[in-house]
Amino acid sequence: MSQVMLFNRFLSALNFVYLIAFVSIYVQLPGLYGDNGILPIYASISNDEVHSVQQLFSGQPSLLRLAPQLGLSYAQAAELVASLGCLLAFAACALPWFGSLPVYALLWLLYLSLFSVGQTFMWFQWDILLLEAGFLAIGLSLRLPIEGSDRVSSGLGMFAVKWLLFRLMLASGVVKLTSGCPTWWGLTALDWHYESQCLPTPLAWFSHQLPPWFQALCVVATFVIEIAVPFLFFVPVRAVRKFCFFSQLLLQCSIIVSGNYNFFNLLTICLCLSLLHDDDFSTRKGPRRAAGLKLLEWGISATLFVGLFYLTVRLFSLSVGPDFASTVKLPSA
Incomplete structure (x- = not known):
């Protein structure tokens, strides 16, 4: 099934994420990285004079290293880079035809330039994730003048995006357990999360008031x-793909309403588009499929859903008490 339309929507969504990222950096530059900021750029950037492209991208790859040769301070160069990123991202959002390989390459280079000197305030996973997604966009935006190439390239491109999403989500879940944190192993992490996160939203207070059994269920849902x-993600059955998409969407939206993680969750939702196909947005009925194929897909979906539910109930010892409150625990907890 085709993913040409989804491929274009992914690039459009990425343009919007880039815009948020550059605007966020631009408005905070003076306080964070200015000459009198918390972590001024001039104190961390390499002062070695740049004479070649290879030298520019060795060690600390950043266009800001060219600032002295342009007669600019490092803070001024950072504002220039962020401003250019804002303009390019806005143009790509407003003009779909503007998004092309050179534009995505420049957006990636501009963000890398800021990331390389960003120190503590840009050492978050979403900054790395945007650079990786942006790097994928460079190759995915290449259009070959061959008939039918869009269908093939979009399919391969969206598979690469899906693989990035797979790595992100799996690592996010596994690290919670490998960290050895007793609150994750004890399914009590959300009892503390809402009041201990860096930037809670007003709704975080209400989330914190939810009963402990519900918080534990939410931790279980997060692990699942x-x-x-x-x-x-890689099961080629429509019902399974949609289940994967909406489960990921539910998780990301839940995080958005309770905490501010900049563009992280929006970027993750952007990656989730790789789970869908163009037909999922079509109002027209597609070609009739053989009854045997439909039965096979139904059987696969039912087996996976029932199996996932059964394993979740057994692994976490889920049960419902007389007051309809659930009890849940890990066998080793």
């Missing part, structure tokens, strides 16, 4: 969505 569901 982040560790188990990613392995279903």
